[in-house]
Amino acid sequence: MIRGLYTSASGMLALQNRQESLANNLANINTPGFKQDVGVMRAFPEQLISRIRDQEGPDIQGYPNMSGQAAVIGRLNSGVYMSEALPMFTQGDIAETRNPYDVALLDNLQPDQDGNERRLFYSVAKIEDLTQPAQPEDIRYTRNGNWSVNSDGYLVTADGYYVLDNQNQAILVNDPAGVSAGQGLKISQLGELQYEDPATKELEDLPNHQRLGLAVVTDPMKLVREGTNIFRYEGDGAVEALDVAEANDQAALTAGQYTTPTIAGRYGTQQGWIERANVDPMQTMTSMMSALRAYEANQRVITTIDGTLEKAANEIGRVNG
Amino acid sequence: MQSLNISTAAMRGIQQALDTTSNNLANLDTVGYKRRVASFSELLSDSMNEQPASDNVNRNTPAGLRIGSGARLGLTKLDMGQGSMKQTDVPTDVMIEGEGYFLVTRKVKDVGGAIIQEENRLTRDGNFKVQYNNDEGGYVLHTASGYILTDNNGVPFVLPEPVRNIQISQNGELMADGNSYGNIGVWKVDNPDQLQQIGQNLYDAQLASGDNPATKYTNALEDGMATLRQGALETSNVNMMEEMSQLVNVQRAYQLNSRAIGISDQMMGIANSLRSR
Numbered sequence: 001m002i003r004g005l006y007t008s009a010s011g012m013l014a015l016q017n018r019q020e021s022l023a024n025n026l027a028n029i030n031t032p033g034f035k036q037d038v039g040v041m042r043a044f045p046e047q048l049i050s051r052i053r054d055q056e057g058p059d060i061q062g063y064p065n066m067s068g069q070a071a072v073i074g075r076l077n078s079g080v081y082m083s084e085a086l087p088m089f090t091q092g093d094i095a096e097t098r099n100p101y102d103v104a105l106l107d108n109l110q111p112d113q114d115g116n117e118r119r120l121f122y123s124v125a126k127i128e129d130l131t132q133p134a135q136p137e138d139i140r141y142t143r144n145g146n147w148s149v150n151s152d153g154y155l156v157t158a159d160g161y162y163v164l165d166n167q168n169q170a171i172l173v174n175d176p177a178g179v180s181a182g183q184g185l186k187i188s189q190l191g192e193l194q195y196e197d198p199a200t201k202e203l204e205d206l207p208n209h210q211r212l213g214l215a216v217v218t219d220p221m222k223l224v225r226e227g228t229n230i231f232r233y234e235g236d237g238a239v240e241a242l243d244v245a246e247a248n249d250q251a252a253l254t255a256g257q258y259t260t261p262t263i264a265g266r267y268g269t270q271q272g273w274i275e276r277a278n279v280d281p282m283q284t285m286t287s288m289m290s291a292l293r294a295y296e297a298n299q300r301v302i303t304t305i306d307g308t309l310e311k312a313a314n315e316i317g318r319v320n321g
Numbered sequence: 322m323q324s325l326n327i328s329t330a331a332m333r334g335i336q337q338a339l340d341t342t343s344n345n346l347a348n349l350d351t352v353g354y355k356r357r358v359a360s361f362s363e364l365l366s367d368s369m370n371e372q373p374a375s376d377n378v379n380r381n382t383p384a385g386l387r388i389g390s391g392a393r394l395g396l397t398k399l400d401m402g403q404g405s406m407k408q409t410d411v412p413t414d415v416m417i418e419g420e421g422y423f424l425v426t427r428k429v430k431d432v433g434g435a436i437i438q439e440e441n442r443l444t445r446d447g448n449f450k451v452q453y454n455n456d457e458g459g460y461v462l463h464t465a466s467g468y469i470l471t472d473n474n475g476v477p478f479v480l481p482e483p484v485r486n487i488q489i490s491q492n493g494e495l496m497a498d499g500n501s502y503g504n505i506g507v508w509k510v511d512n513p514d515q516l517q518q519i520g521q522n523l524y525d526a527q528l529a530s531g532d533n534p535a536t537k538y539t540n541a542l543e544d545g546m547a548t549l550r551q552g553a554l555e556t557s558n559v560n561m562m563e564e565m566s567q568l569v570n571v572q573r574a575y576q577l578n579s580r581a582i583g584i585s586d587q588m589m590g591i592a593n594s595l596r597s598r
Contacts, residue, residue, distance in 0.1 A: 012592065016322060017386065019588060023324035023581045024389040027331030029574050030338070031361040031392050040380075044373065083372060084382045097358060098402055101514075146360045148396055149512045158362040158395030174511040182511030183401055183420070198544050221381040227365035227389055234383040274360075281577050288584050292591075299591045306596075 003078065005305045010079030011298040014041055015291050017082040022288045025279045033092065033105075033144030033229055034277035036284075037085040049076040087231075089119045089220045092143075092278040094270060100183050101155070103145035104273040108266040109216065119220040120242065120267050123168065123213040124161035124230070130154070133168040136238070141215060144229040146274050149173050153180075159228040164213035165193065166241060171209050179207050187212065187271040191242075212269065214242040242267070323367070323390065324585040328578045330391030334361055335575045337394040342567050345559045352407075353445035353522055354557035355399050355513075356564075362395025399513050404445075404558040406550070412487045413462060415447035416555045419547030421507035423447065424475055424526060424534050425468035428456055441475070441526035441534070442468055443508065443516065448554055451483070460484070466521040473506035473542075475534045489551040493542045507547050508538035 018039040028034040050070040094104040107120040121141035125134035130152075140161065147163055150156045153174030155163040162170035171193065174180045181195035186203060188194060191212035194203045217223060222235030233239050338359035348354040369386045377384055406416060417423070422443035428436045436456070449462040449470055459479035462470040469477040473493065484497035493505040508526075510516060516524040528534055541547035 016324075016588065017388065019585060020322070020324040020327060020388050023327040023578075023585065024391060026577050026581050027327050027391040028361070028363055028389070029577065030335075030570070031363050034363060037389070081373070082386060084380050085387055086381060097400075099358065099398055099400060101398070144362075146362075146396065148398060148514050151512075151515050153512065158360065180511045182509075183513065198546070222383060224368075224383050224385075225366045225387045225389065227363055229363045281573075285577065285580065288581060292584050292587055295588050296591050299595055302595055 002305050002308065003076070004301060005309075007077070007079040008298040008301040008305070010044070010081060012295055012302075014080045014082045015295045015298070018291050019288065019295075021082075021085050022284050022291065026281065026284050026288075028277055029279045029281060031144070031229065031277050032102075032146040032274040033142060034279065035087045035089055035092075035143065036277070036279045037225070038088055039082050040084045040086055041080055042083040043080050044078045047076045047078065049073050085225075086221065087223065087225060088278060089117070090278050092275045094273045094275050096273050098272050100185050100271060101147045101149060102272060102274045103147065103187055103212075104270040104275040105143055105145055105214070106268040106270060106275075110266065112218065116218045117220065119217050121215050121217060121231070123164045123215045123239075124157055125164055125168070125170075126160070127162050127170055130162075130170050134162070134164055134170075136168075139164065139168065139215075139239075140226065140230045140232055141217065141223060141239070142229050142231065143275060145269075149182075157229070159230070161230065165209045166211050166213045167209075168213060169209070171206070171212075173206075175207070181206055187269055189268045189270070191269045214267070214269075215239045216242050322585055322589060323388070325582060327389070327391040328581045328585065330364060330393060331578045332575060332582075334392050334394040335571055335578065338571050339568070339575075341397050342564055342571065346561070346564050346568075348557050349559050349561060351446075351522065351557050352448050352554045353404070354559065355401060355404075355445065356557065356559045357397040358400050359397050360395055361392045363392055364390045366390065399516075399518075400558060401513055402558045404555040407554045407556050408552065409554055410552045412489075412552060413449045413451055414552055414554050415449065415489055415505070416550045416553040417445060417447065417507055417541075417547050418550055419541060421509045421541030421547040422524070424471045424506055424508055424528075425464050425523070426471055426475070426477060427468045439530040440468075441528040441530075441532075442519070442523040443510065443526045444468070444523050445555060446522040451480070451487070453483075454479075464522075466523065468523070471506060471534075472503040473535075473540055475506065475528070475532065478502060478505075489549055491548045491550070493549050504542070505549065506534060507541045507549070508534050509541035509544065509546055510538055 021037050021039045025036045050072045052070045109118045109120055111117055123139050124142050125138045127134050146158055147155055153172055155171040155173050165171050173185050174182055184196050186194040191214055193206040193209045195206055197204045217239050219235050223231035224234050226232050341357050341359040345356040366387045366389045425442050425444055427440045429438050429440055431437050451460050452463045454461045457477055457479045459481050460483055462478050471477050486498055488496040495502045519525055
């Protein structure tokens with residue numbers, strides 16, 4: 001069989017996957033905190049191709065020229081596939097919503113000493129027993145700060161995950177028995193959870209909660225997209241919580257005490273704003289169009305090969321063709 | 322091909338967002354209307370695991386190829402921002418400045434005319450009218466939809482005679498001809514997103530008949546979180562420019578997704594014509 005047939009077919013399959021990935025990026029163009037996927041196309045492992053039982057070889061003095069040996073013709077690539085979809089964790093634009101339960105996460109963490117591109121996430125979890133902190137294996141990460149308060153008074157994401165504080169506990173905003181921050185919930189730039197005391201009109205810490213559970217993922221490529229804006233960490237080691245000391249670094253940073261970019265702790269939470277998707281519609285559309293054309297080209301190759309095969313099938317051996 | 326479903330799901334969500342926007346725009350002039358903001362959410366991801374084994378060594382992400390399956394409308398959140406003031410100089414028009422809702426009530430009767438239950442509703446619409454009510458045996462303050470304004474105990478205001486010179490103070494006290502008739506209750510709701518919107522500017526108060534609203538809500542006037550203003554109405558908090566820009570944004574997203582469908586369709590057509598000769 002002609003190998004090119006499979007090569008082109010694998011190309012078409014890979015381009016279909018790429019189209020799906022691009023369509024998903026475009027579909028989520030208005031999803032808060034959505035991170036665009038970039039499809040990685042990779043050639044199948046390269047093979048060496050050789051003629052077998054070959055008689056001929058170049059006559060080079062000093063080198064034996066034995067007949068019947070395989071002679072290498074060259075390299076052969078047998079196609080392409082989409083191996084992975086890398087999420088692009090760049091910061092999205094932020095947009096004002098004026099809703100107290102919308103929080104945009106601004107992340108300007110610097111790479112660490114090993115050059116890892118660290119990224120900041122909110123930790124969320126589905127918890128059964130709300131009195132206990134979330135188990136480490138239940139914790140998921142998200143950039144989507146589009147939250148609401150459920151009927152039990154807990155801060156939840158649009159898909160029902162509980163937003164966690166820095167003790168990995170679900171955040172109780174409306175406590176019928178205790179303090180109800182309600183719409184008066186205040187989240188400071190450093191992620192501190194506060195409310196205005198109705199009596200004294202002063203900002204107090206939300207009872208039992210200090211700050212949002214912000215997590216630093218050292219290697220964000222090890223995050224697995226679970227859908228519904230949620231990522232699961234599948235790397236070695238644990239995800240570190242954002243250090244309070246790092247958090248306080250921000251003050252030092254604005255005071256100009258740091259000059260080197262390796263200092264961590266540049267971040268901010270902005271209440272009443274959301275982070276928009278980082279999808280670039282123009283680029284996505286262009287990629288889609290080029291995927292379409294490449295798909296078309298692969299189809300042409302297949303039809304051409306089909307024509308060749310047709311000759312073999314129908315014309316070879318026919319008398320007076 | 323999954324990409325058709327992906328884009329279709331997104332377009333369906335966008336249509337719903339468009340519905341929200343158009344409802345906001347339709348209520349641009351509704352007294353006390355609070356706009357809703359549509360927000361999107363991602364759908365689940367597919368994970369495909371038939372990757373070549375040799376691939377495992379030189380990749381950045383954990384094994385498998387994950388492709389999402391589109392977007393949906395996740396939440397339509399209530400924007401509780403204050404609407405601007407419209408001065409009417411009508412003495413029975415009241416506007417809430419700050420947080421909270423008026424509690425209004427209506428008696429539901431069966432065919433025979435007997436009262437079955439009371440319906441409790443919350444509203445920001447302070448457009449009241451004085452009218453005689455047979456059940457209460459006196460003059461009451463009615464909303465446009467036929468509900469009666471209640472005082473700070475959840476009991477309807479009943480004025481024994483057709484009073485004039487109604488005066489409502491900042492802290493809710495209703496005076497007429499020098500007599501005090503009680504205080505208007507303004508109830509603060511901690512989580513307005515959980516209120517059920519039932520149209521006609523009303524939200525279900527989720528109170529059983531005869532329950533004192535103070536058992537469930539706090540009085541915003543007493544807490545100093547709200548003040549009343551007589552002779553004014555709160556217009557809707559819909560900002561036309563914001564809605565129009567949302568409209569443009571959403572329409573473009575719709576267009577982009579429909580083009581994505583077009584491209585997927587072309588690809589399917591191309592695959593289809595593989596064996597056309």
